[in-house]
Amino acid sequence: MPTLKIADVVADLMRDGMPLHFSAYDGSSAGPADSEIRLELVNQRGLAYLMTAPGDLGLARAYTAGDLVAHGVHPGNPYPAMQFMKDHTKFRTPSPAELVGIVRGLGLSNLKPPPPPPQEHLPRWRRVMEGVRHSLTRDAEAIHHHYDVSNRFYEMVLGPSMAYTCAVFPTEDATLEQAQFEKHDLVARKLGLQPGMRLLDVGCGWGGMVRHAAREYGVKALGVTLSREQASWAKEAIDREGLGDLAEVRHLDYRDVLEEDFDAVSSIGLLEHIGIKNYPSYFSFLRGKLKDEGRILNHCITRHHNKNTATGAFIDRYVFPDGELTGSGTIITAAQDAGLEVMHEENLRLHYAKTLQGWCENLVENWDEAVADVGEGTARVWGLYMASSQIAFERNEIQLHQVLGVRTGEEGNDGFALRPTW
Helix, strand or coil: CCCCCCHHHHHHHEECCCEEEEEEECCCCECCCCCCCCECCCCCCHHHHHHHHCCCCHHHHHHHCCEEECCCCCCCCCCCHHHHHHCCEEEEECCHHHHHHCCCCCCCHHHCCCCCCCCCCHHHHHHHHHHCCCCCCHHHHHHHHHCCHHHHHHHHHHCCCCCCCCCCCCCCCCCCCHHHHHHHHHHHHCCCCCCCCEEEEEEECHHHHHHHHHHHHCCCEHHHCCCCHHHHHHHHHHHHHCCCCCCEECCCCHHHCCCEEEEEEEEEECHCCHHHHHHHHHHHHHCCEEEEEEEEEEEEECCCCCCCCCCHHHCCCCHCCCCCCCCHHHHHHHHHHHCCCEEEECCCHHHHHHEEEHHHHHHCCCCHHHHHHHHHHHHHHHHHHHHHHHHHHCCEEEEEEEEEEEECCCCCCCCCCCCCCC
């Protein structure tokens, strides 16, 4: 029989103490009793998740499965709870003797890992069955895991723009839709798009940039995505807007694009999936698609440093399998080494925090329909992931950089004005 109280053990292992009220199914509790936000561990499976995967992975498993409930916050936007817990998701390391005492006191049966929630992807060491990391096959499976959830679900979360990347807020009170329009337009202005030009948009998602370039600038735009669901939705949107003579989206890996001599290339939210070791071939390939004076705009999430840092277990298993982040310095270096002249870079970190806030609000507003569409576990994963990401951007743990480069001609001609025009 267990001899220790669950809440006492959890509170003792928290590096800085329990920041809010915590209760467990064995009747124990810890933390401030008057806390507006309360965590409740409702069953033994949740305890087994916490004991077999201490830290963010165990917490995510228990929360996704409904074994760990946050009272006082909406599951579509657990941001207030995440603010409390952000610095408390890693337990301190107990001594060997202390660890043995905890295991015995809580019950040896809890060391048998329960099956993870169905939303969890395979650990990296088991993904070898899907191919070498960042091979065509394995990248396709990773993209399918995240982006082929449900087009209707994405419509509810992202809004009419269906833009699943950082927006650019022209004013503090701009709406999410206005900010997504401004993001696409900023990319278009940086690329110097003009009627009659040809644009390649890699990792095009639901075709937002492709449609914007065609509709607003008269550009002939080709988008490619590894998500079959995205490509299908984008094709319908292109037809609905009457842009079929200018815009096209293909279900295709960017590495399989055969056309060349584009005036511009946009990559909005793709580099996170490429793999850092593949940056040289990525930039070399895209440079080869450009004509002289052709521009490339890379827009992606970055770290605030350039050190080799592993992705957290929750993000890797539940959100972006095989995703990798690094600093803007590494990206710029790779672009330059591939023969691109880097003309401008910009950090939009706080814009992404506001974007995520808007997505969480959309999920809350559409919660019942979202749960009916994808299930409560998946909806919980999204609320948790977006709220925690908002905090990470606010705290400068991650950033969002746009890097603008050009294929400079042999005579040094780059096609830019003396000062930025955007």
